[in-house]
Amino acid sequence: MRADAQRNYSRIVSAASAAIARDGADASLEAIARSAGVGSATLHRHFPSRWSLLEAVFRDRIEGLCVRAEELRTAPDALEALSTWLREVAVYSTTTRGLAASILNAPAEESDSCSTTLISAGDPLRRRAVDEGSVRPDVAMADLMTLVNAISLAAQEAGAAEAERLVTLALEGVRPRGG
Amino acid sequence: MRADAQRNYSRIVSAASAAIARDGADASLEAIARSAGVGSATLHRHFPSRWSLLEAVFRDRIEGLCVRAEELRTAPDALEALSTWLREVAVYSTTTRGLAASILNAPAEESDSCSTTLISAGDPLRRRAVDEGSVRPDVAMADLMTLVNAISLAAQEAGAAEAERLVTLALEGVRPRGG
């Protein structure tokens, strides 16, 4: 990769990061290219689809969540660790406008999508909770990720606190504790 | 309302209905106007925002769900009735492309939005389940609708069966039955 190409790549990613934080996942690519000081063709060459750009923007956030999952593997209560991590994912997705949409709507054929990465990062937490007996074995990590991202997307307007609350509700279920 | 205005209104709604079924909630308004045989200005005069058009398109579907909620009020098991209804909402939202997005993303200021209607229709089912003791009293109908619609939106690609499965999971929670 040539030096100028690499420079433009980073410029685009950081411009996109700012634009998405301000305008959401459907920010204008044209405007991103303009504010990065490159032509629109350059942006489209580096990132053939909108989602490939979003993935690049969110990659470091995703990696942060993976690290956090690693940390939580040694927490005393496995269910609480899983629940905490999922709530953190929800908060990240809600505050980082467009992350949830990016994860959910990314075309399935993209192999190393954000979703896959998070699922593999979280699965050890789920397995530990299953071994502990506090989570049903038929609950798949992919299902939990779908739920969390769905909630984050839906609660975009309502805010992170609301998203957290709904994640907790979905994990607990609607029945009373003793029922 | 003049006769021609009324006729164009219905034409636009039925053209929109077809277009949305084919292309989803982000179908081109321009194309809808064209296939309805009216100018784009006419469409924009009748429906100032995209959401107002979507609401008109989905109104009868929503009413169908309200009727169904009424029916289920006499079912023997209150929790099952609530759960059944929510799953039916999910199936409707998933199959009717764009309904979930319409309900979730509609601006809050629209008073008689689809969401409000469904919440009031479903609340008796929730109350009955609370009285029965099978649902925690702190669970609000609005929360359940948000969950269901979030799941429907997320499972748009995966299909109605997946949406139903996830709704069931969210209502049950992740814990084992006897836990």
Added chain:
DNA sequence: AATTAAATGGGGTGGTACCCCGTTTGCTGG
């Protein structure tokens, strides 16, 4: 320094939402 292939970006194409305003059309009172 000359060569070469990669990278660039201005500008074109075809699409979109939304609005202005001259024209047509349905309604109604005489």
Added chain:
DNA sequence: CCAGCAAACGGGGTACCACCCCATTTAATT
């Protein structure tokens, strides 16, 4: 029955968007 009027209409304009072509520039290599 018809004349006048307000309501409704829609063509065409503006401003924006994604995406692509291709002549030009530029970084790396010999």
